[in-house]
Amino acid sequence: MLLFSTLVGAVLMFPLNMVLLGALGLLLRQRRPRAIWLSWTALALLLVFSTRAGALLLVAPLEMRTPPLASIPPAAQAIVVLSGARLSNAPEYGHQDKPGFITLARLQYAARLHRDGGLPILVTGGKPDGSAESEAAVMARSLHDDFGVVTRWQEQASDTTADNARLTAPILRNAGVQQVLLVTDAMHMPRAVRSFHKQGIDVIPAPTIFFSDERLTLNDWLPGGEGLRRSNYALHEWLGSLWYALRPIANKSR
Missing domain, CATH: 3.40.50.620 (HUPs)
Structure with missing residues (x-):
């Protein structure tokens, strides 16, 4: 199960997900010329989410759910x-x-x-x-x-x-x-x-x-490995949250 989830995760994560989407556009182009927009869309998304600024589109909504701890509550053990x-x-x-x-x-x-x-x-x-x-x-x-x-x-x-x-x-x-x-x-x-x-x-x-609280600089708008890493991490959390939400439903259906 761990191997299966790892393989499925690799397909859904950057950059393989965008590579596959781009390849699909090229394959469909022969029958439907307009399908080339799938390839251009995949390239554009890969560029956006390869920047640290673009990664915030996935990162910020997750981080905003939990504010920093203001103080240690007395009840904590x-x-x-x-x-x-x-x-x-x-x-x-x-x-x-x-x-x-x-x-x-x-x-x-x-x-x-x-x-x-x-x-x-x-x-x-x-x-x-x-x-x-x-x-x-x-x-x-x-x-x-x-x-x-x-x-x-x-x-x-x-x-x-x-x-x-x-x-x-x-x-x-x-x-x-x-x-x-x-x-x-x-x-x-x-x-x-x-x-x-x-x-x-x-x-x-x-x-x-908290990545979303960092000060943005010019470098944050340029594609790079760190932007892609943050986008991947955030996408992993979105997919993980979805899987954890759906798993009880899957278990009930067995």
């Missing part, structure tokens, strides 16, 4: 940090795996919240890429080595956001934790909150990484 991939085999760290850029930003914010409120931290992430070490273990090591923070709990079997919530819930309940600060980036937060609420966990969103 723990901090839950979701994984966001890793950098494997880092030679400058003795070939250990290290948190990816997004994961590192989440850990940095969680460490700050921990210092401000003294709340214990749970990290969650399994081995979706087949690595020997879980992402949770990588995160816990980074919290200790890079931020001087000890992790209280590790959930090391999840492969998806839904798994993060499902497998974290019993750990929290066994520890008597009812309300948590949920740390992930702002784009990912709507889907994460929905997943945790489905498991009956009372979460207070603590988002980080």
Whole structure:
């Protein structure tokens, strides 16, 4: 199932989705000359969403759903940090795996919240890429080595956001934790909150990484890899939210 979803996701994501749309326009052109507009549309969309300014069309609506955390509520009992991939085999760290850029930003914010409120931290992430070490273990090591923070709990079997919530819930309940600060980036937060609420966990969103609040410069209007990366990430979240919304319907129909 994970392999299938990865393949389907690749087809729906940039740039392959636009390449396929453009190819369809070229194939249909022989029978319907006007179909060439599919190719031109695909090229135009690829150019737009390859800019950081264009990516905001997908990014901003997601990030606007969750404002930054103003203060730590007194009722919060723990901090839950979701994984966001890793950098494997880092030679400058003795070939250990290290948190990816997004994961590192989440850990940095969680460490700050921990210092401000003294709340214990749970990290969650399994081995979706087949690595020997879980992402949770990588995160816990980074919290200790890079931020001087000890992790209280590790959930090391999840492969998806839904798994993060499902497998974290019993750990929290066994520890008597009812309300948590949920740390992930702002784009990912709507889907994460929905997943945790489905498991009956009372979460207070603590988002980080707000791309839509960055100051725009001339470079933001030029196509580049970073614009395409942000567009892809946002599109992944839109598709993921749609899949999570449709999955209960699919399950009922079986």
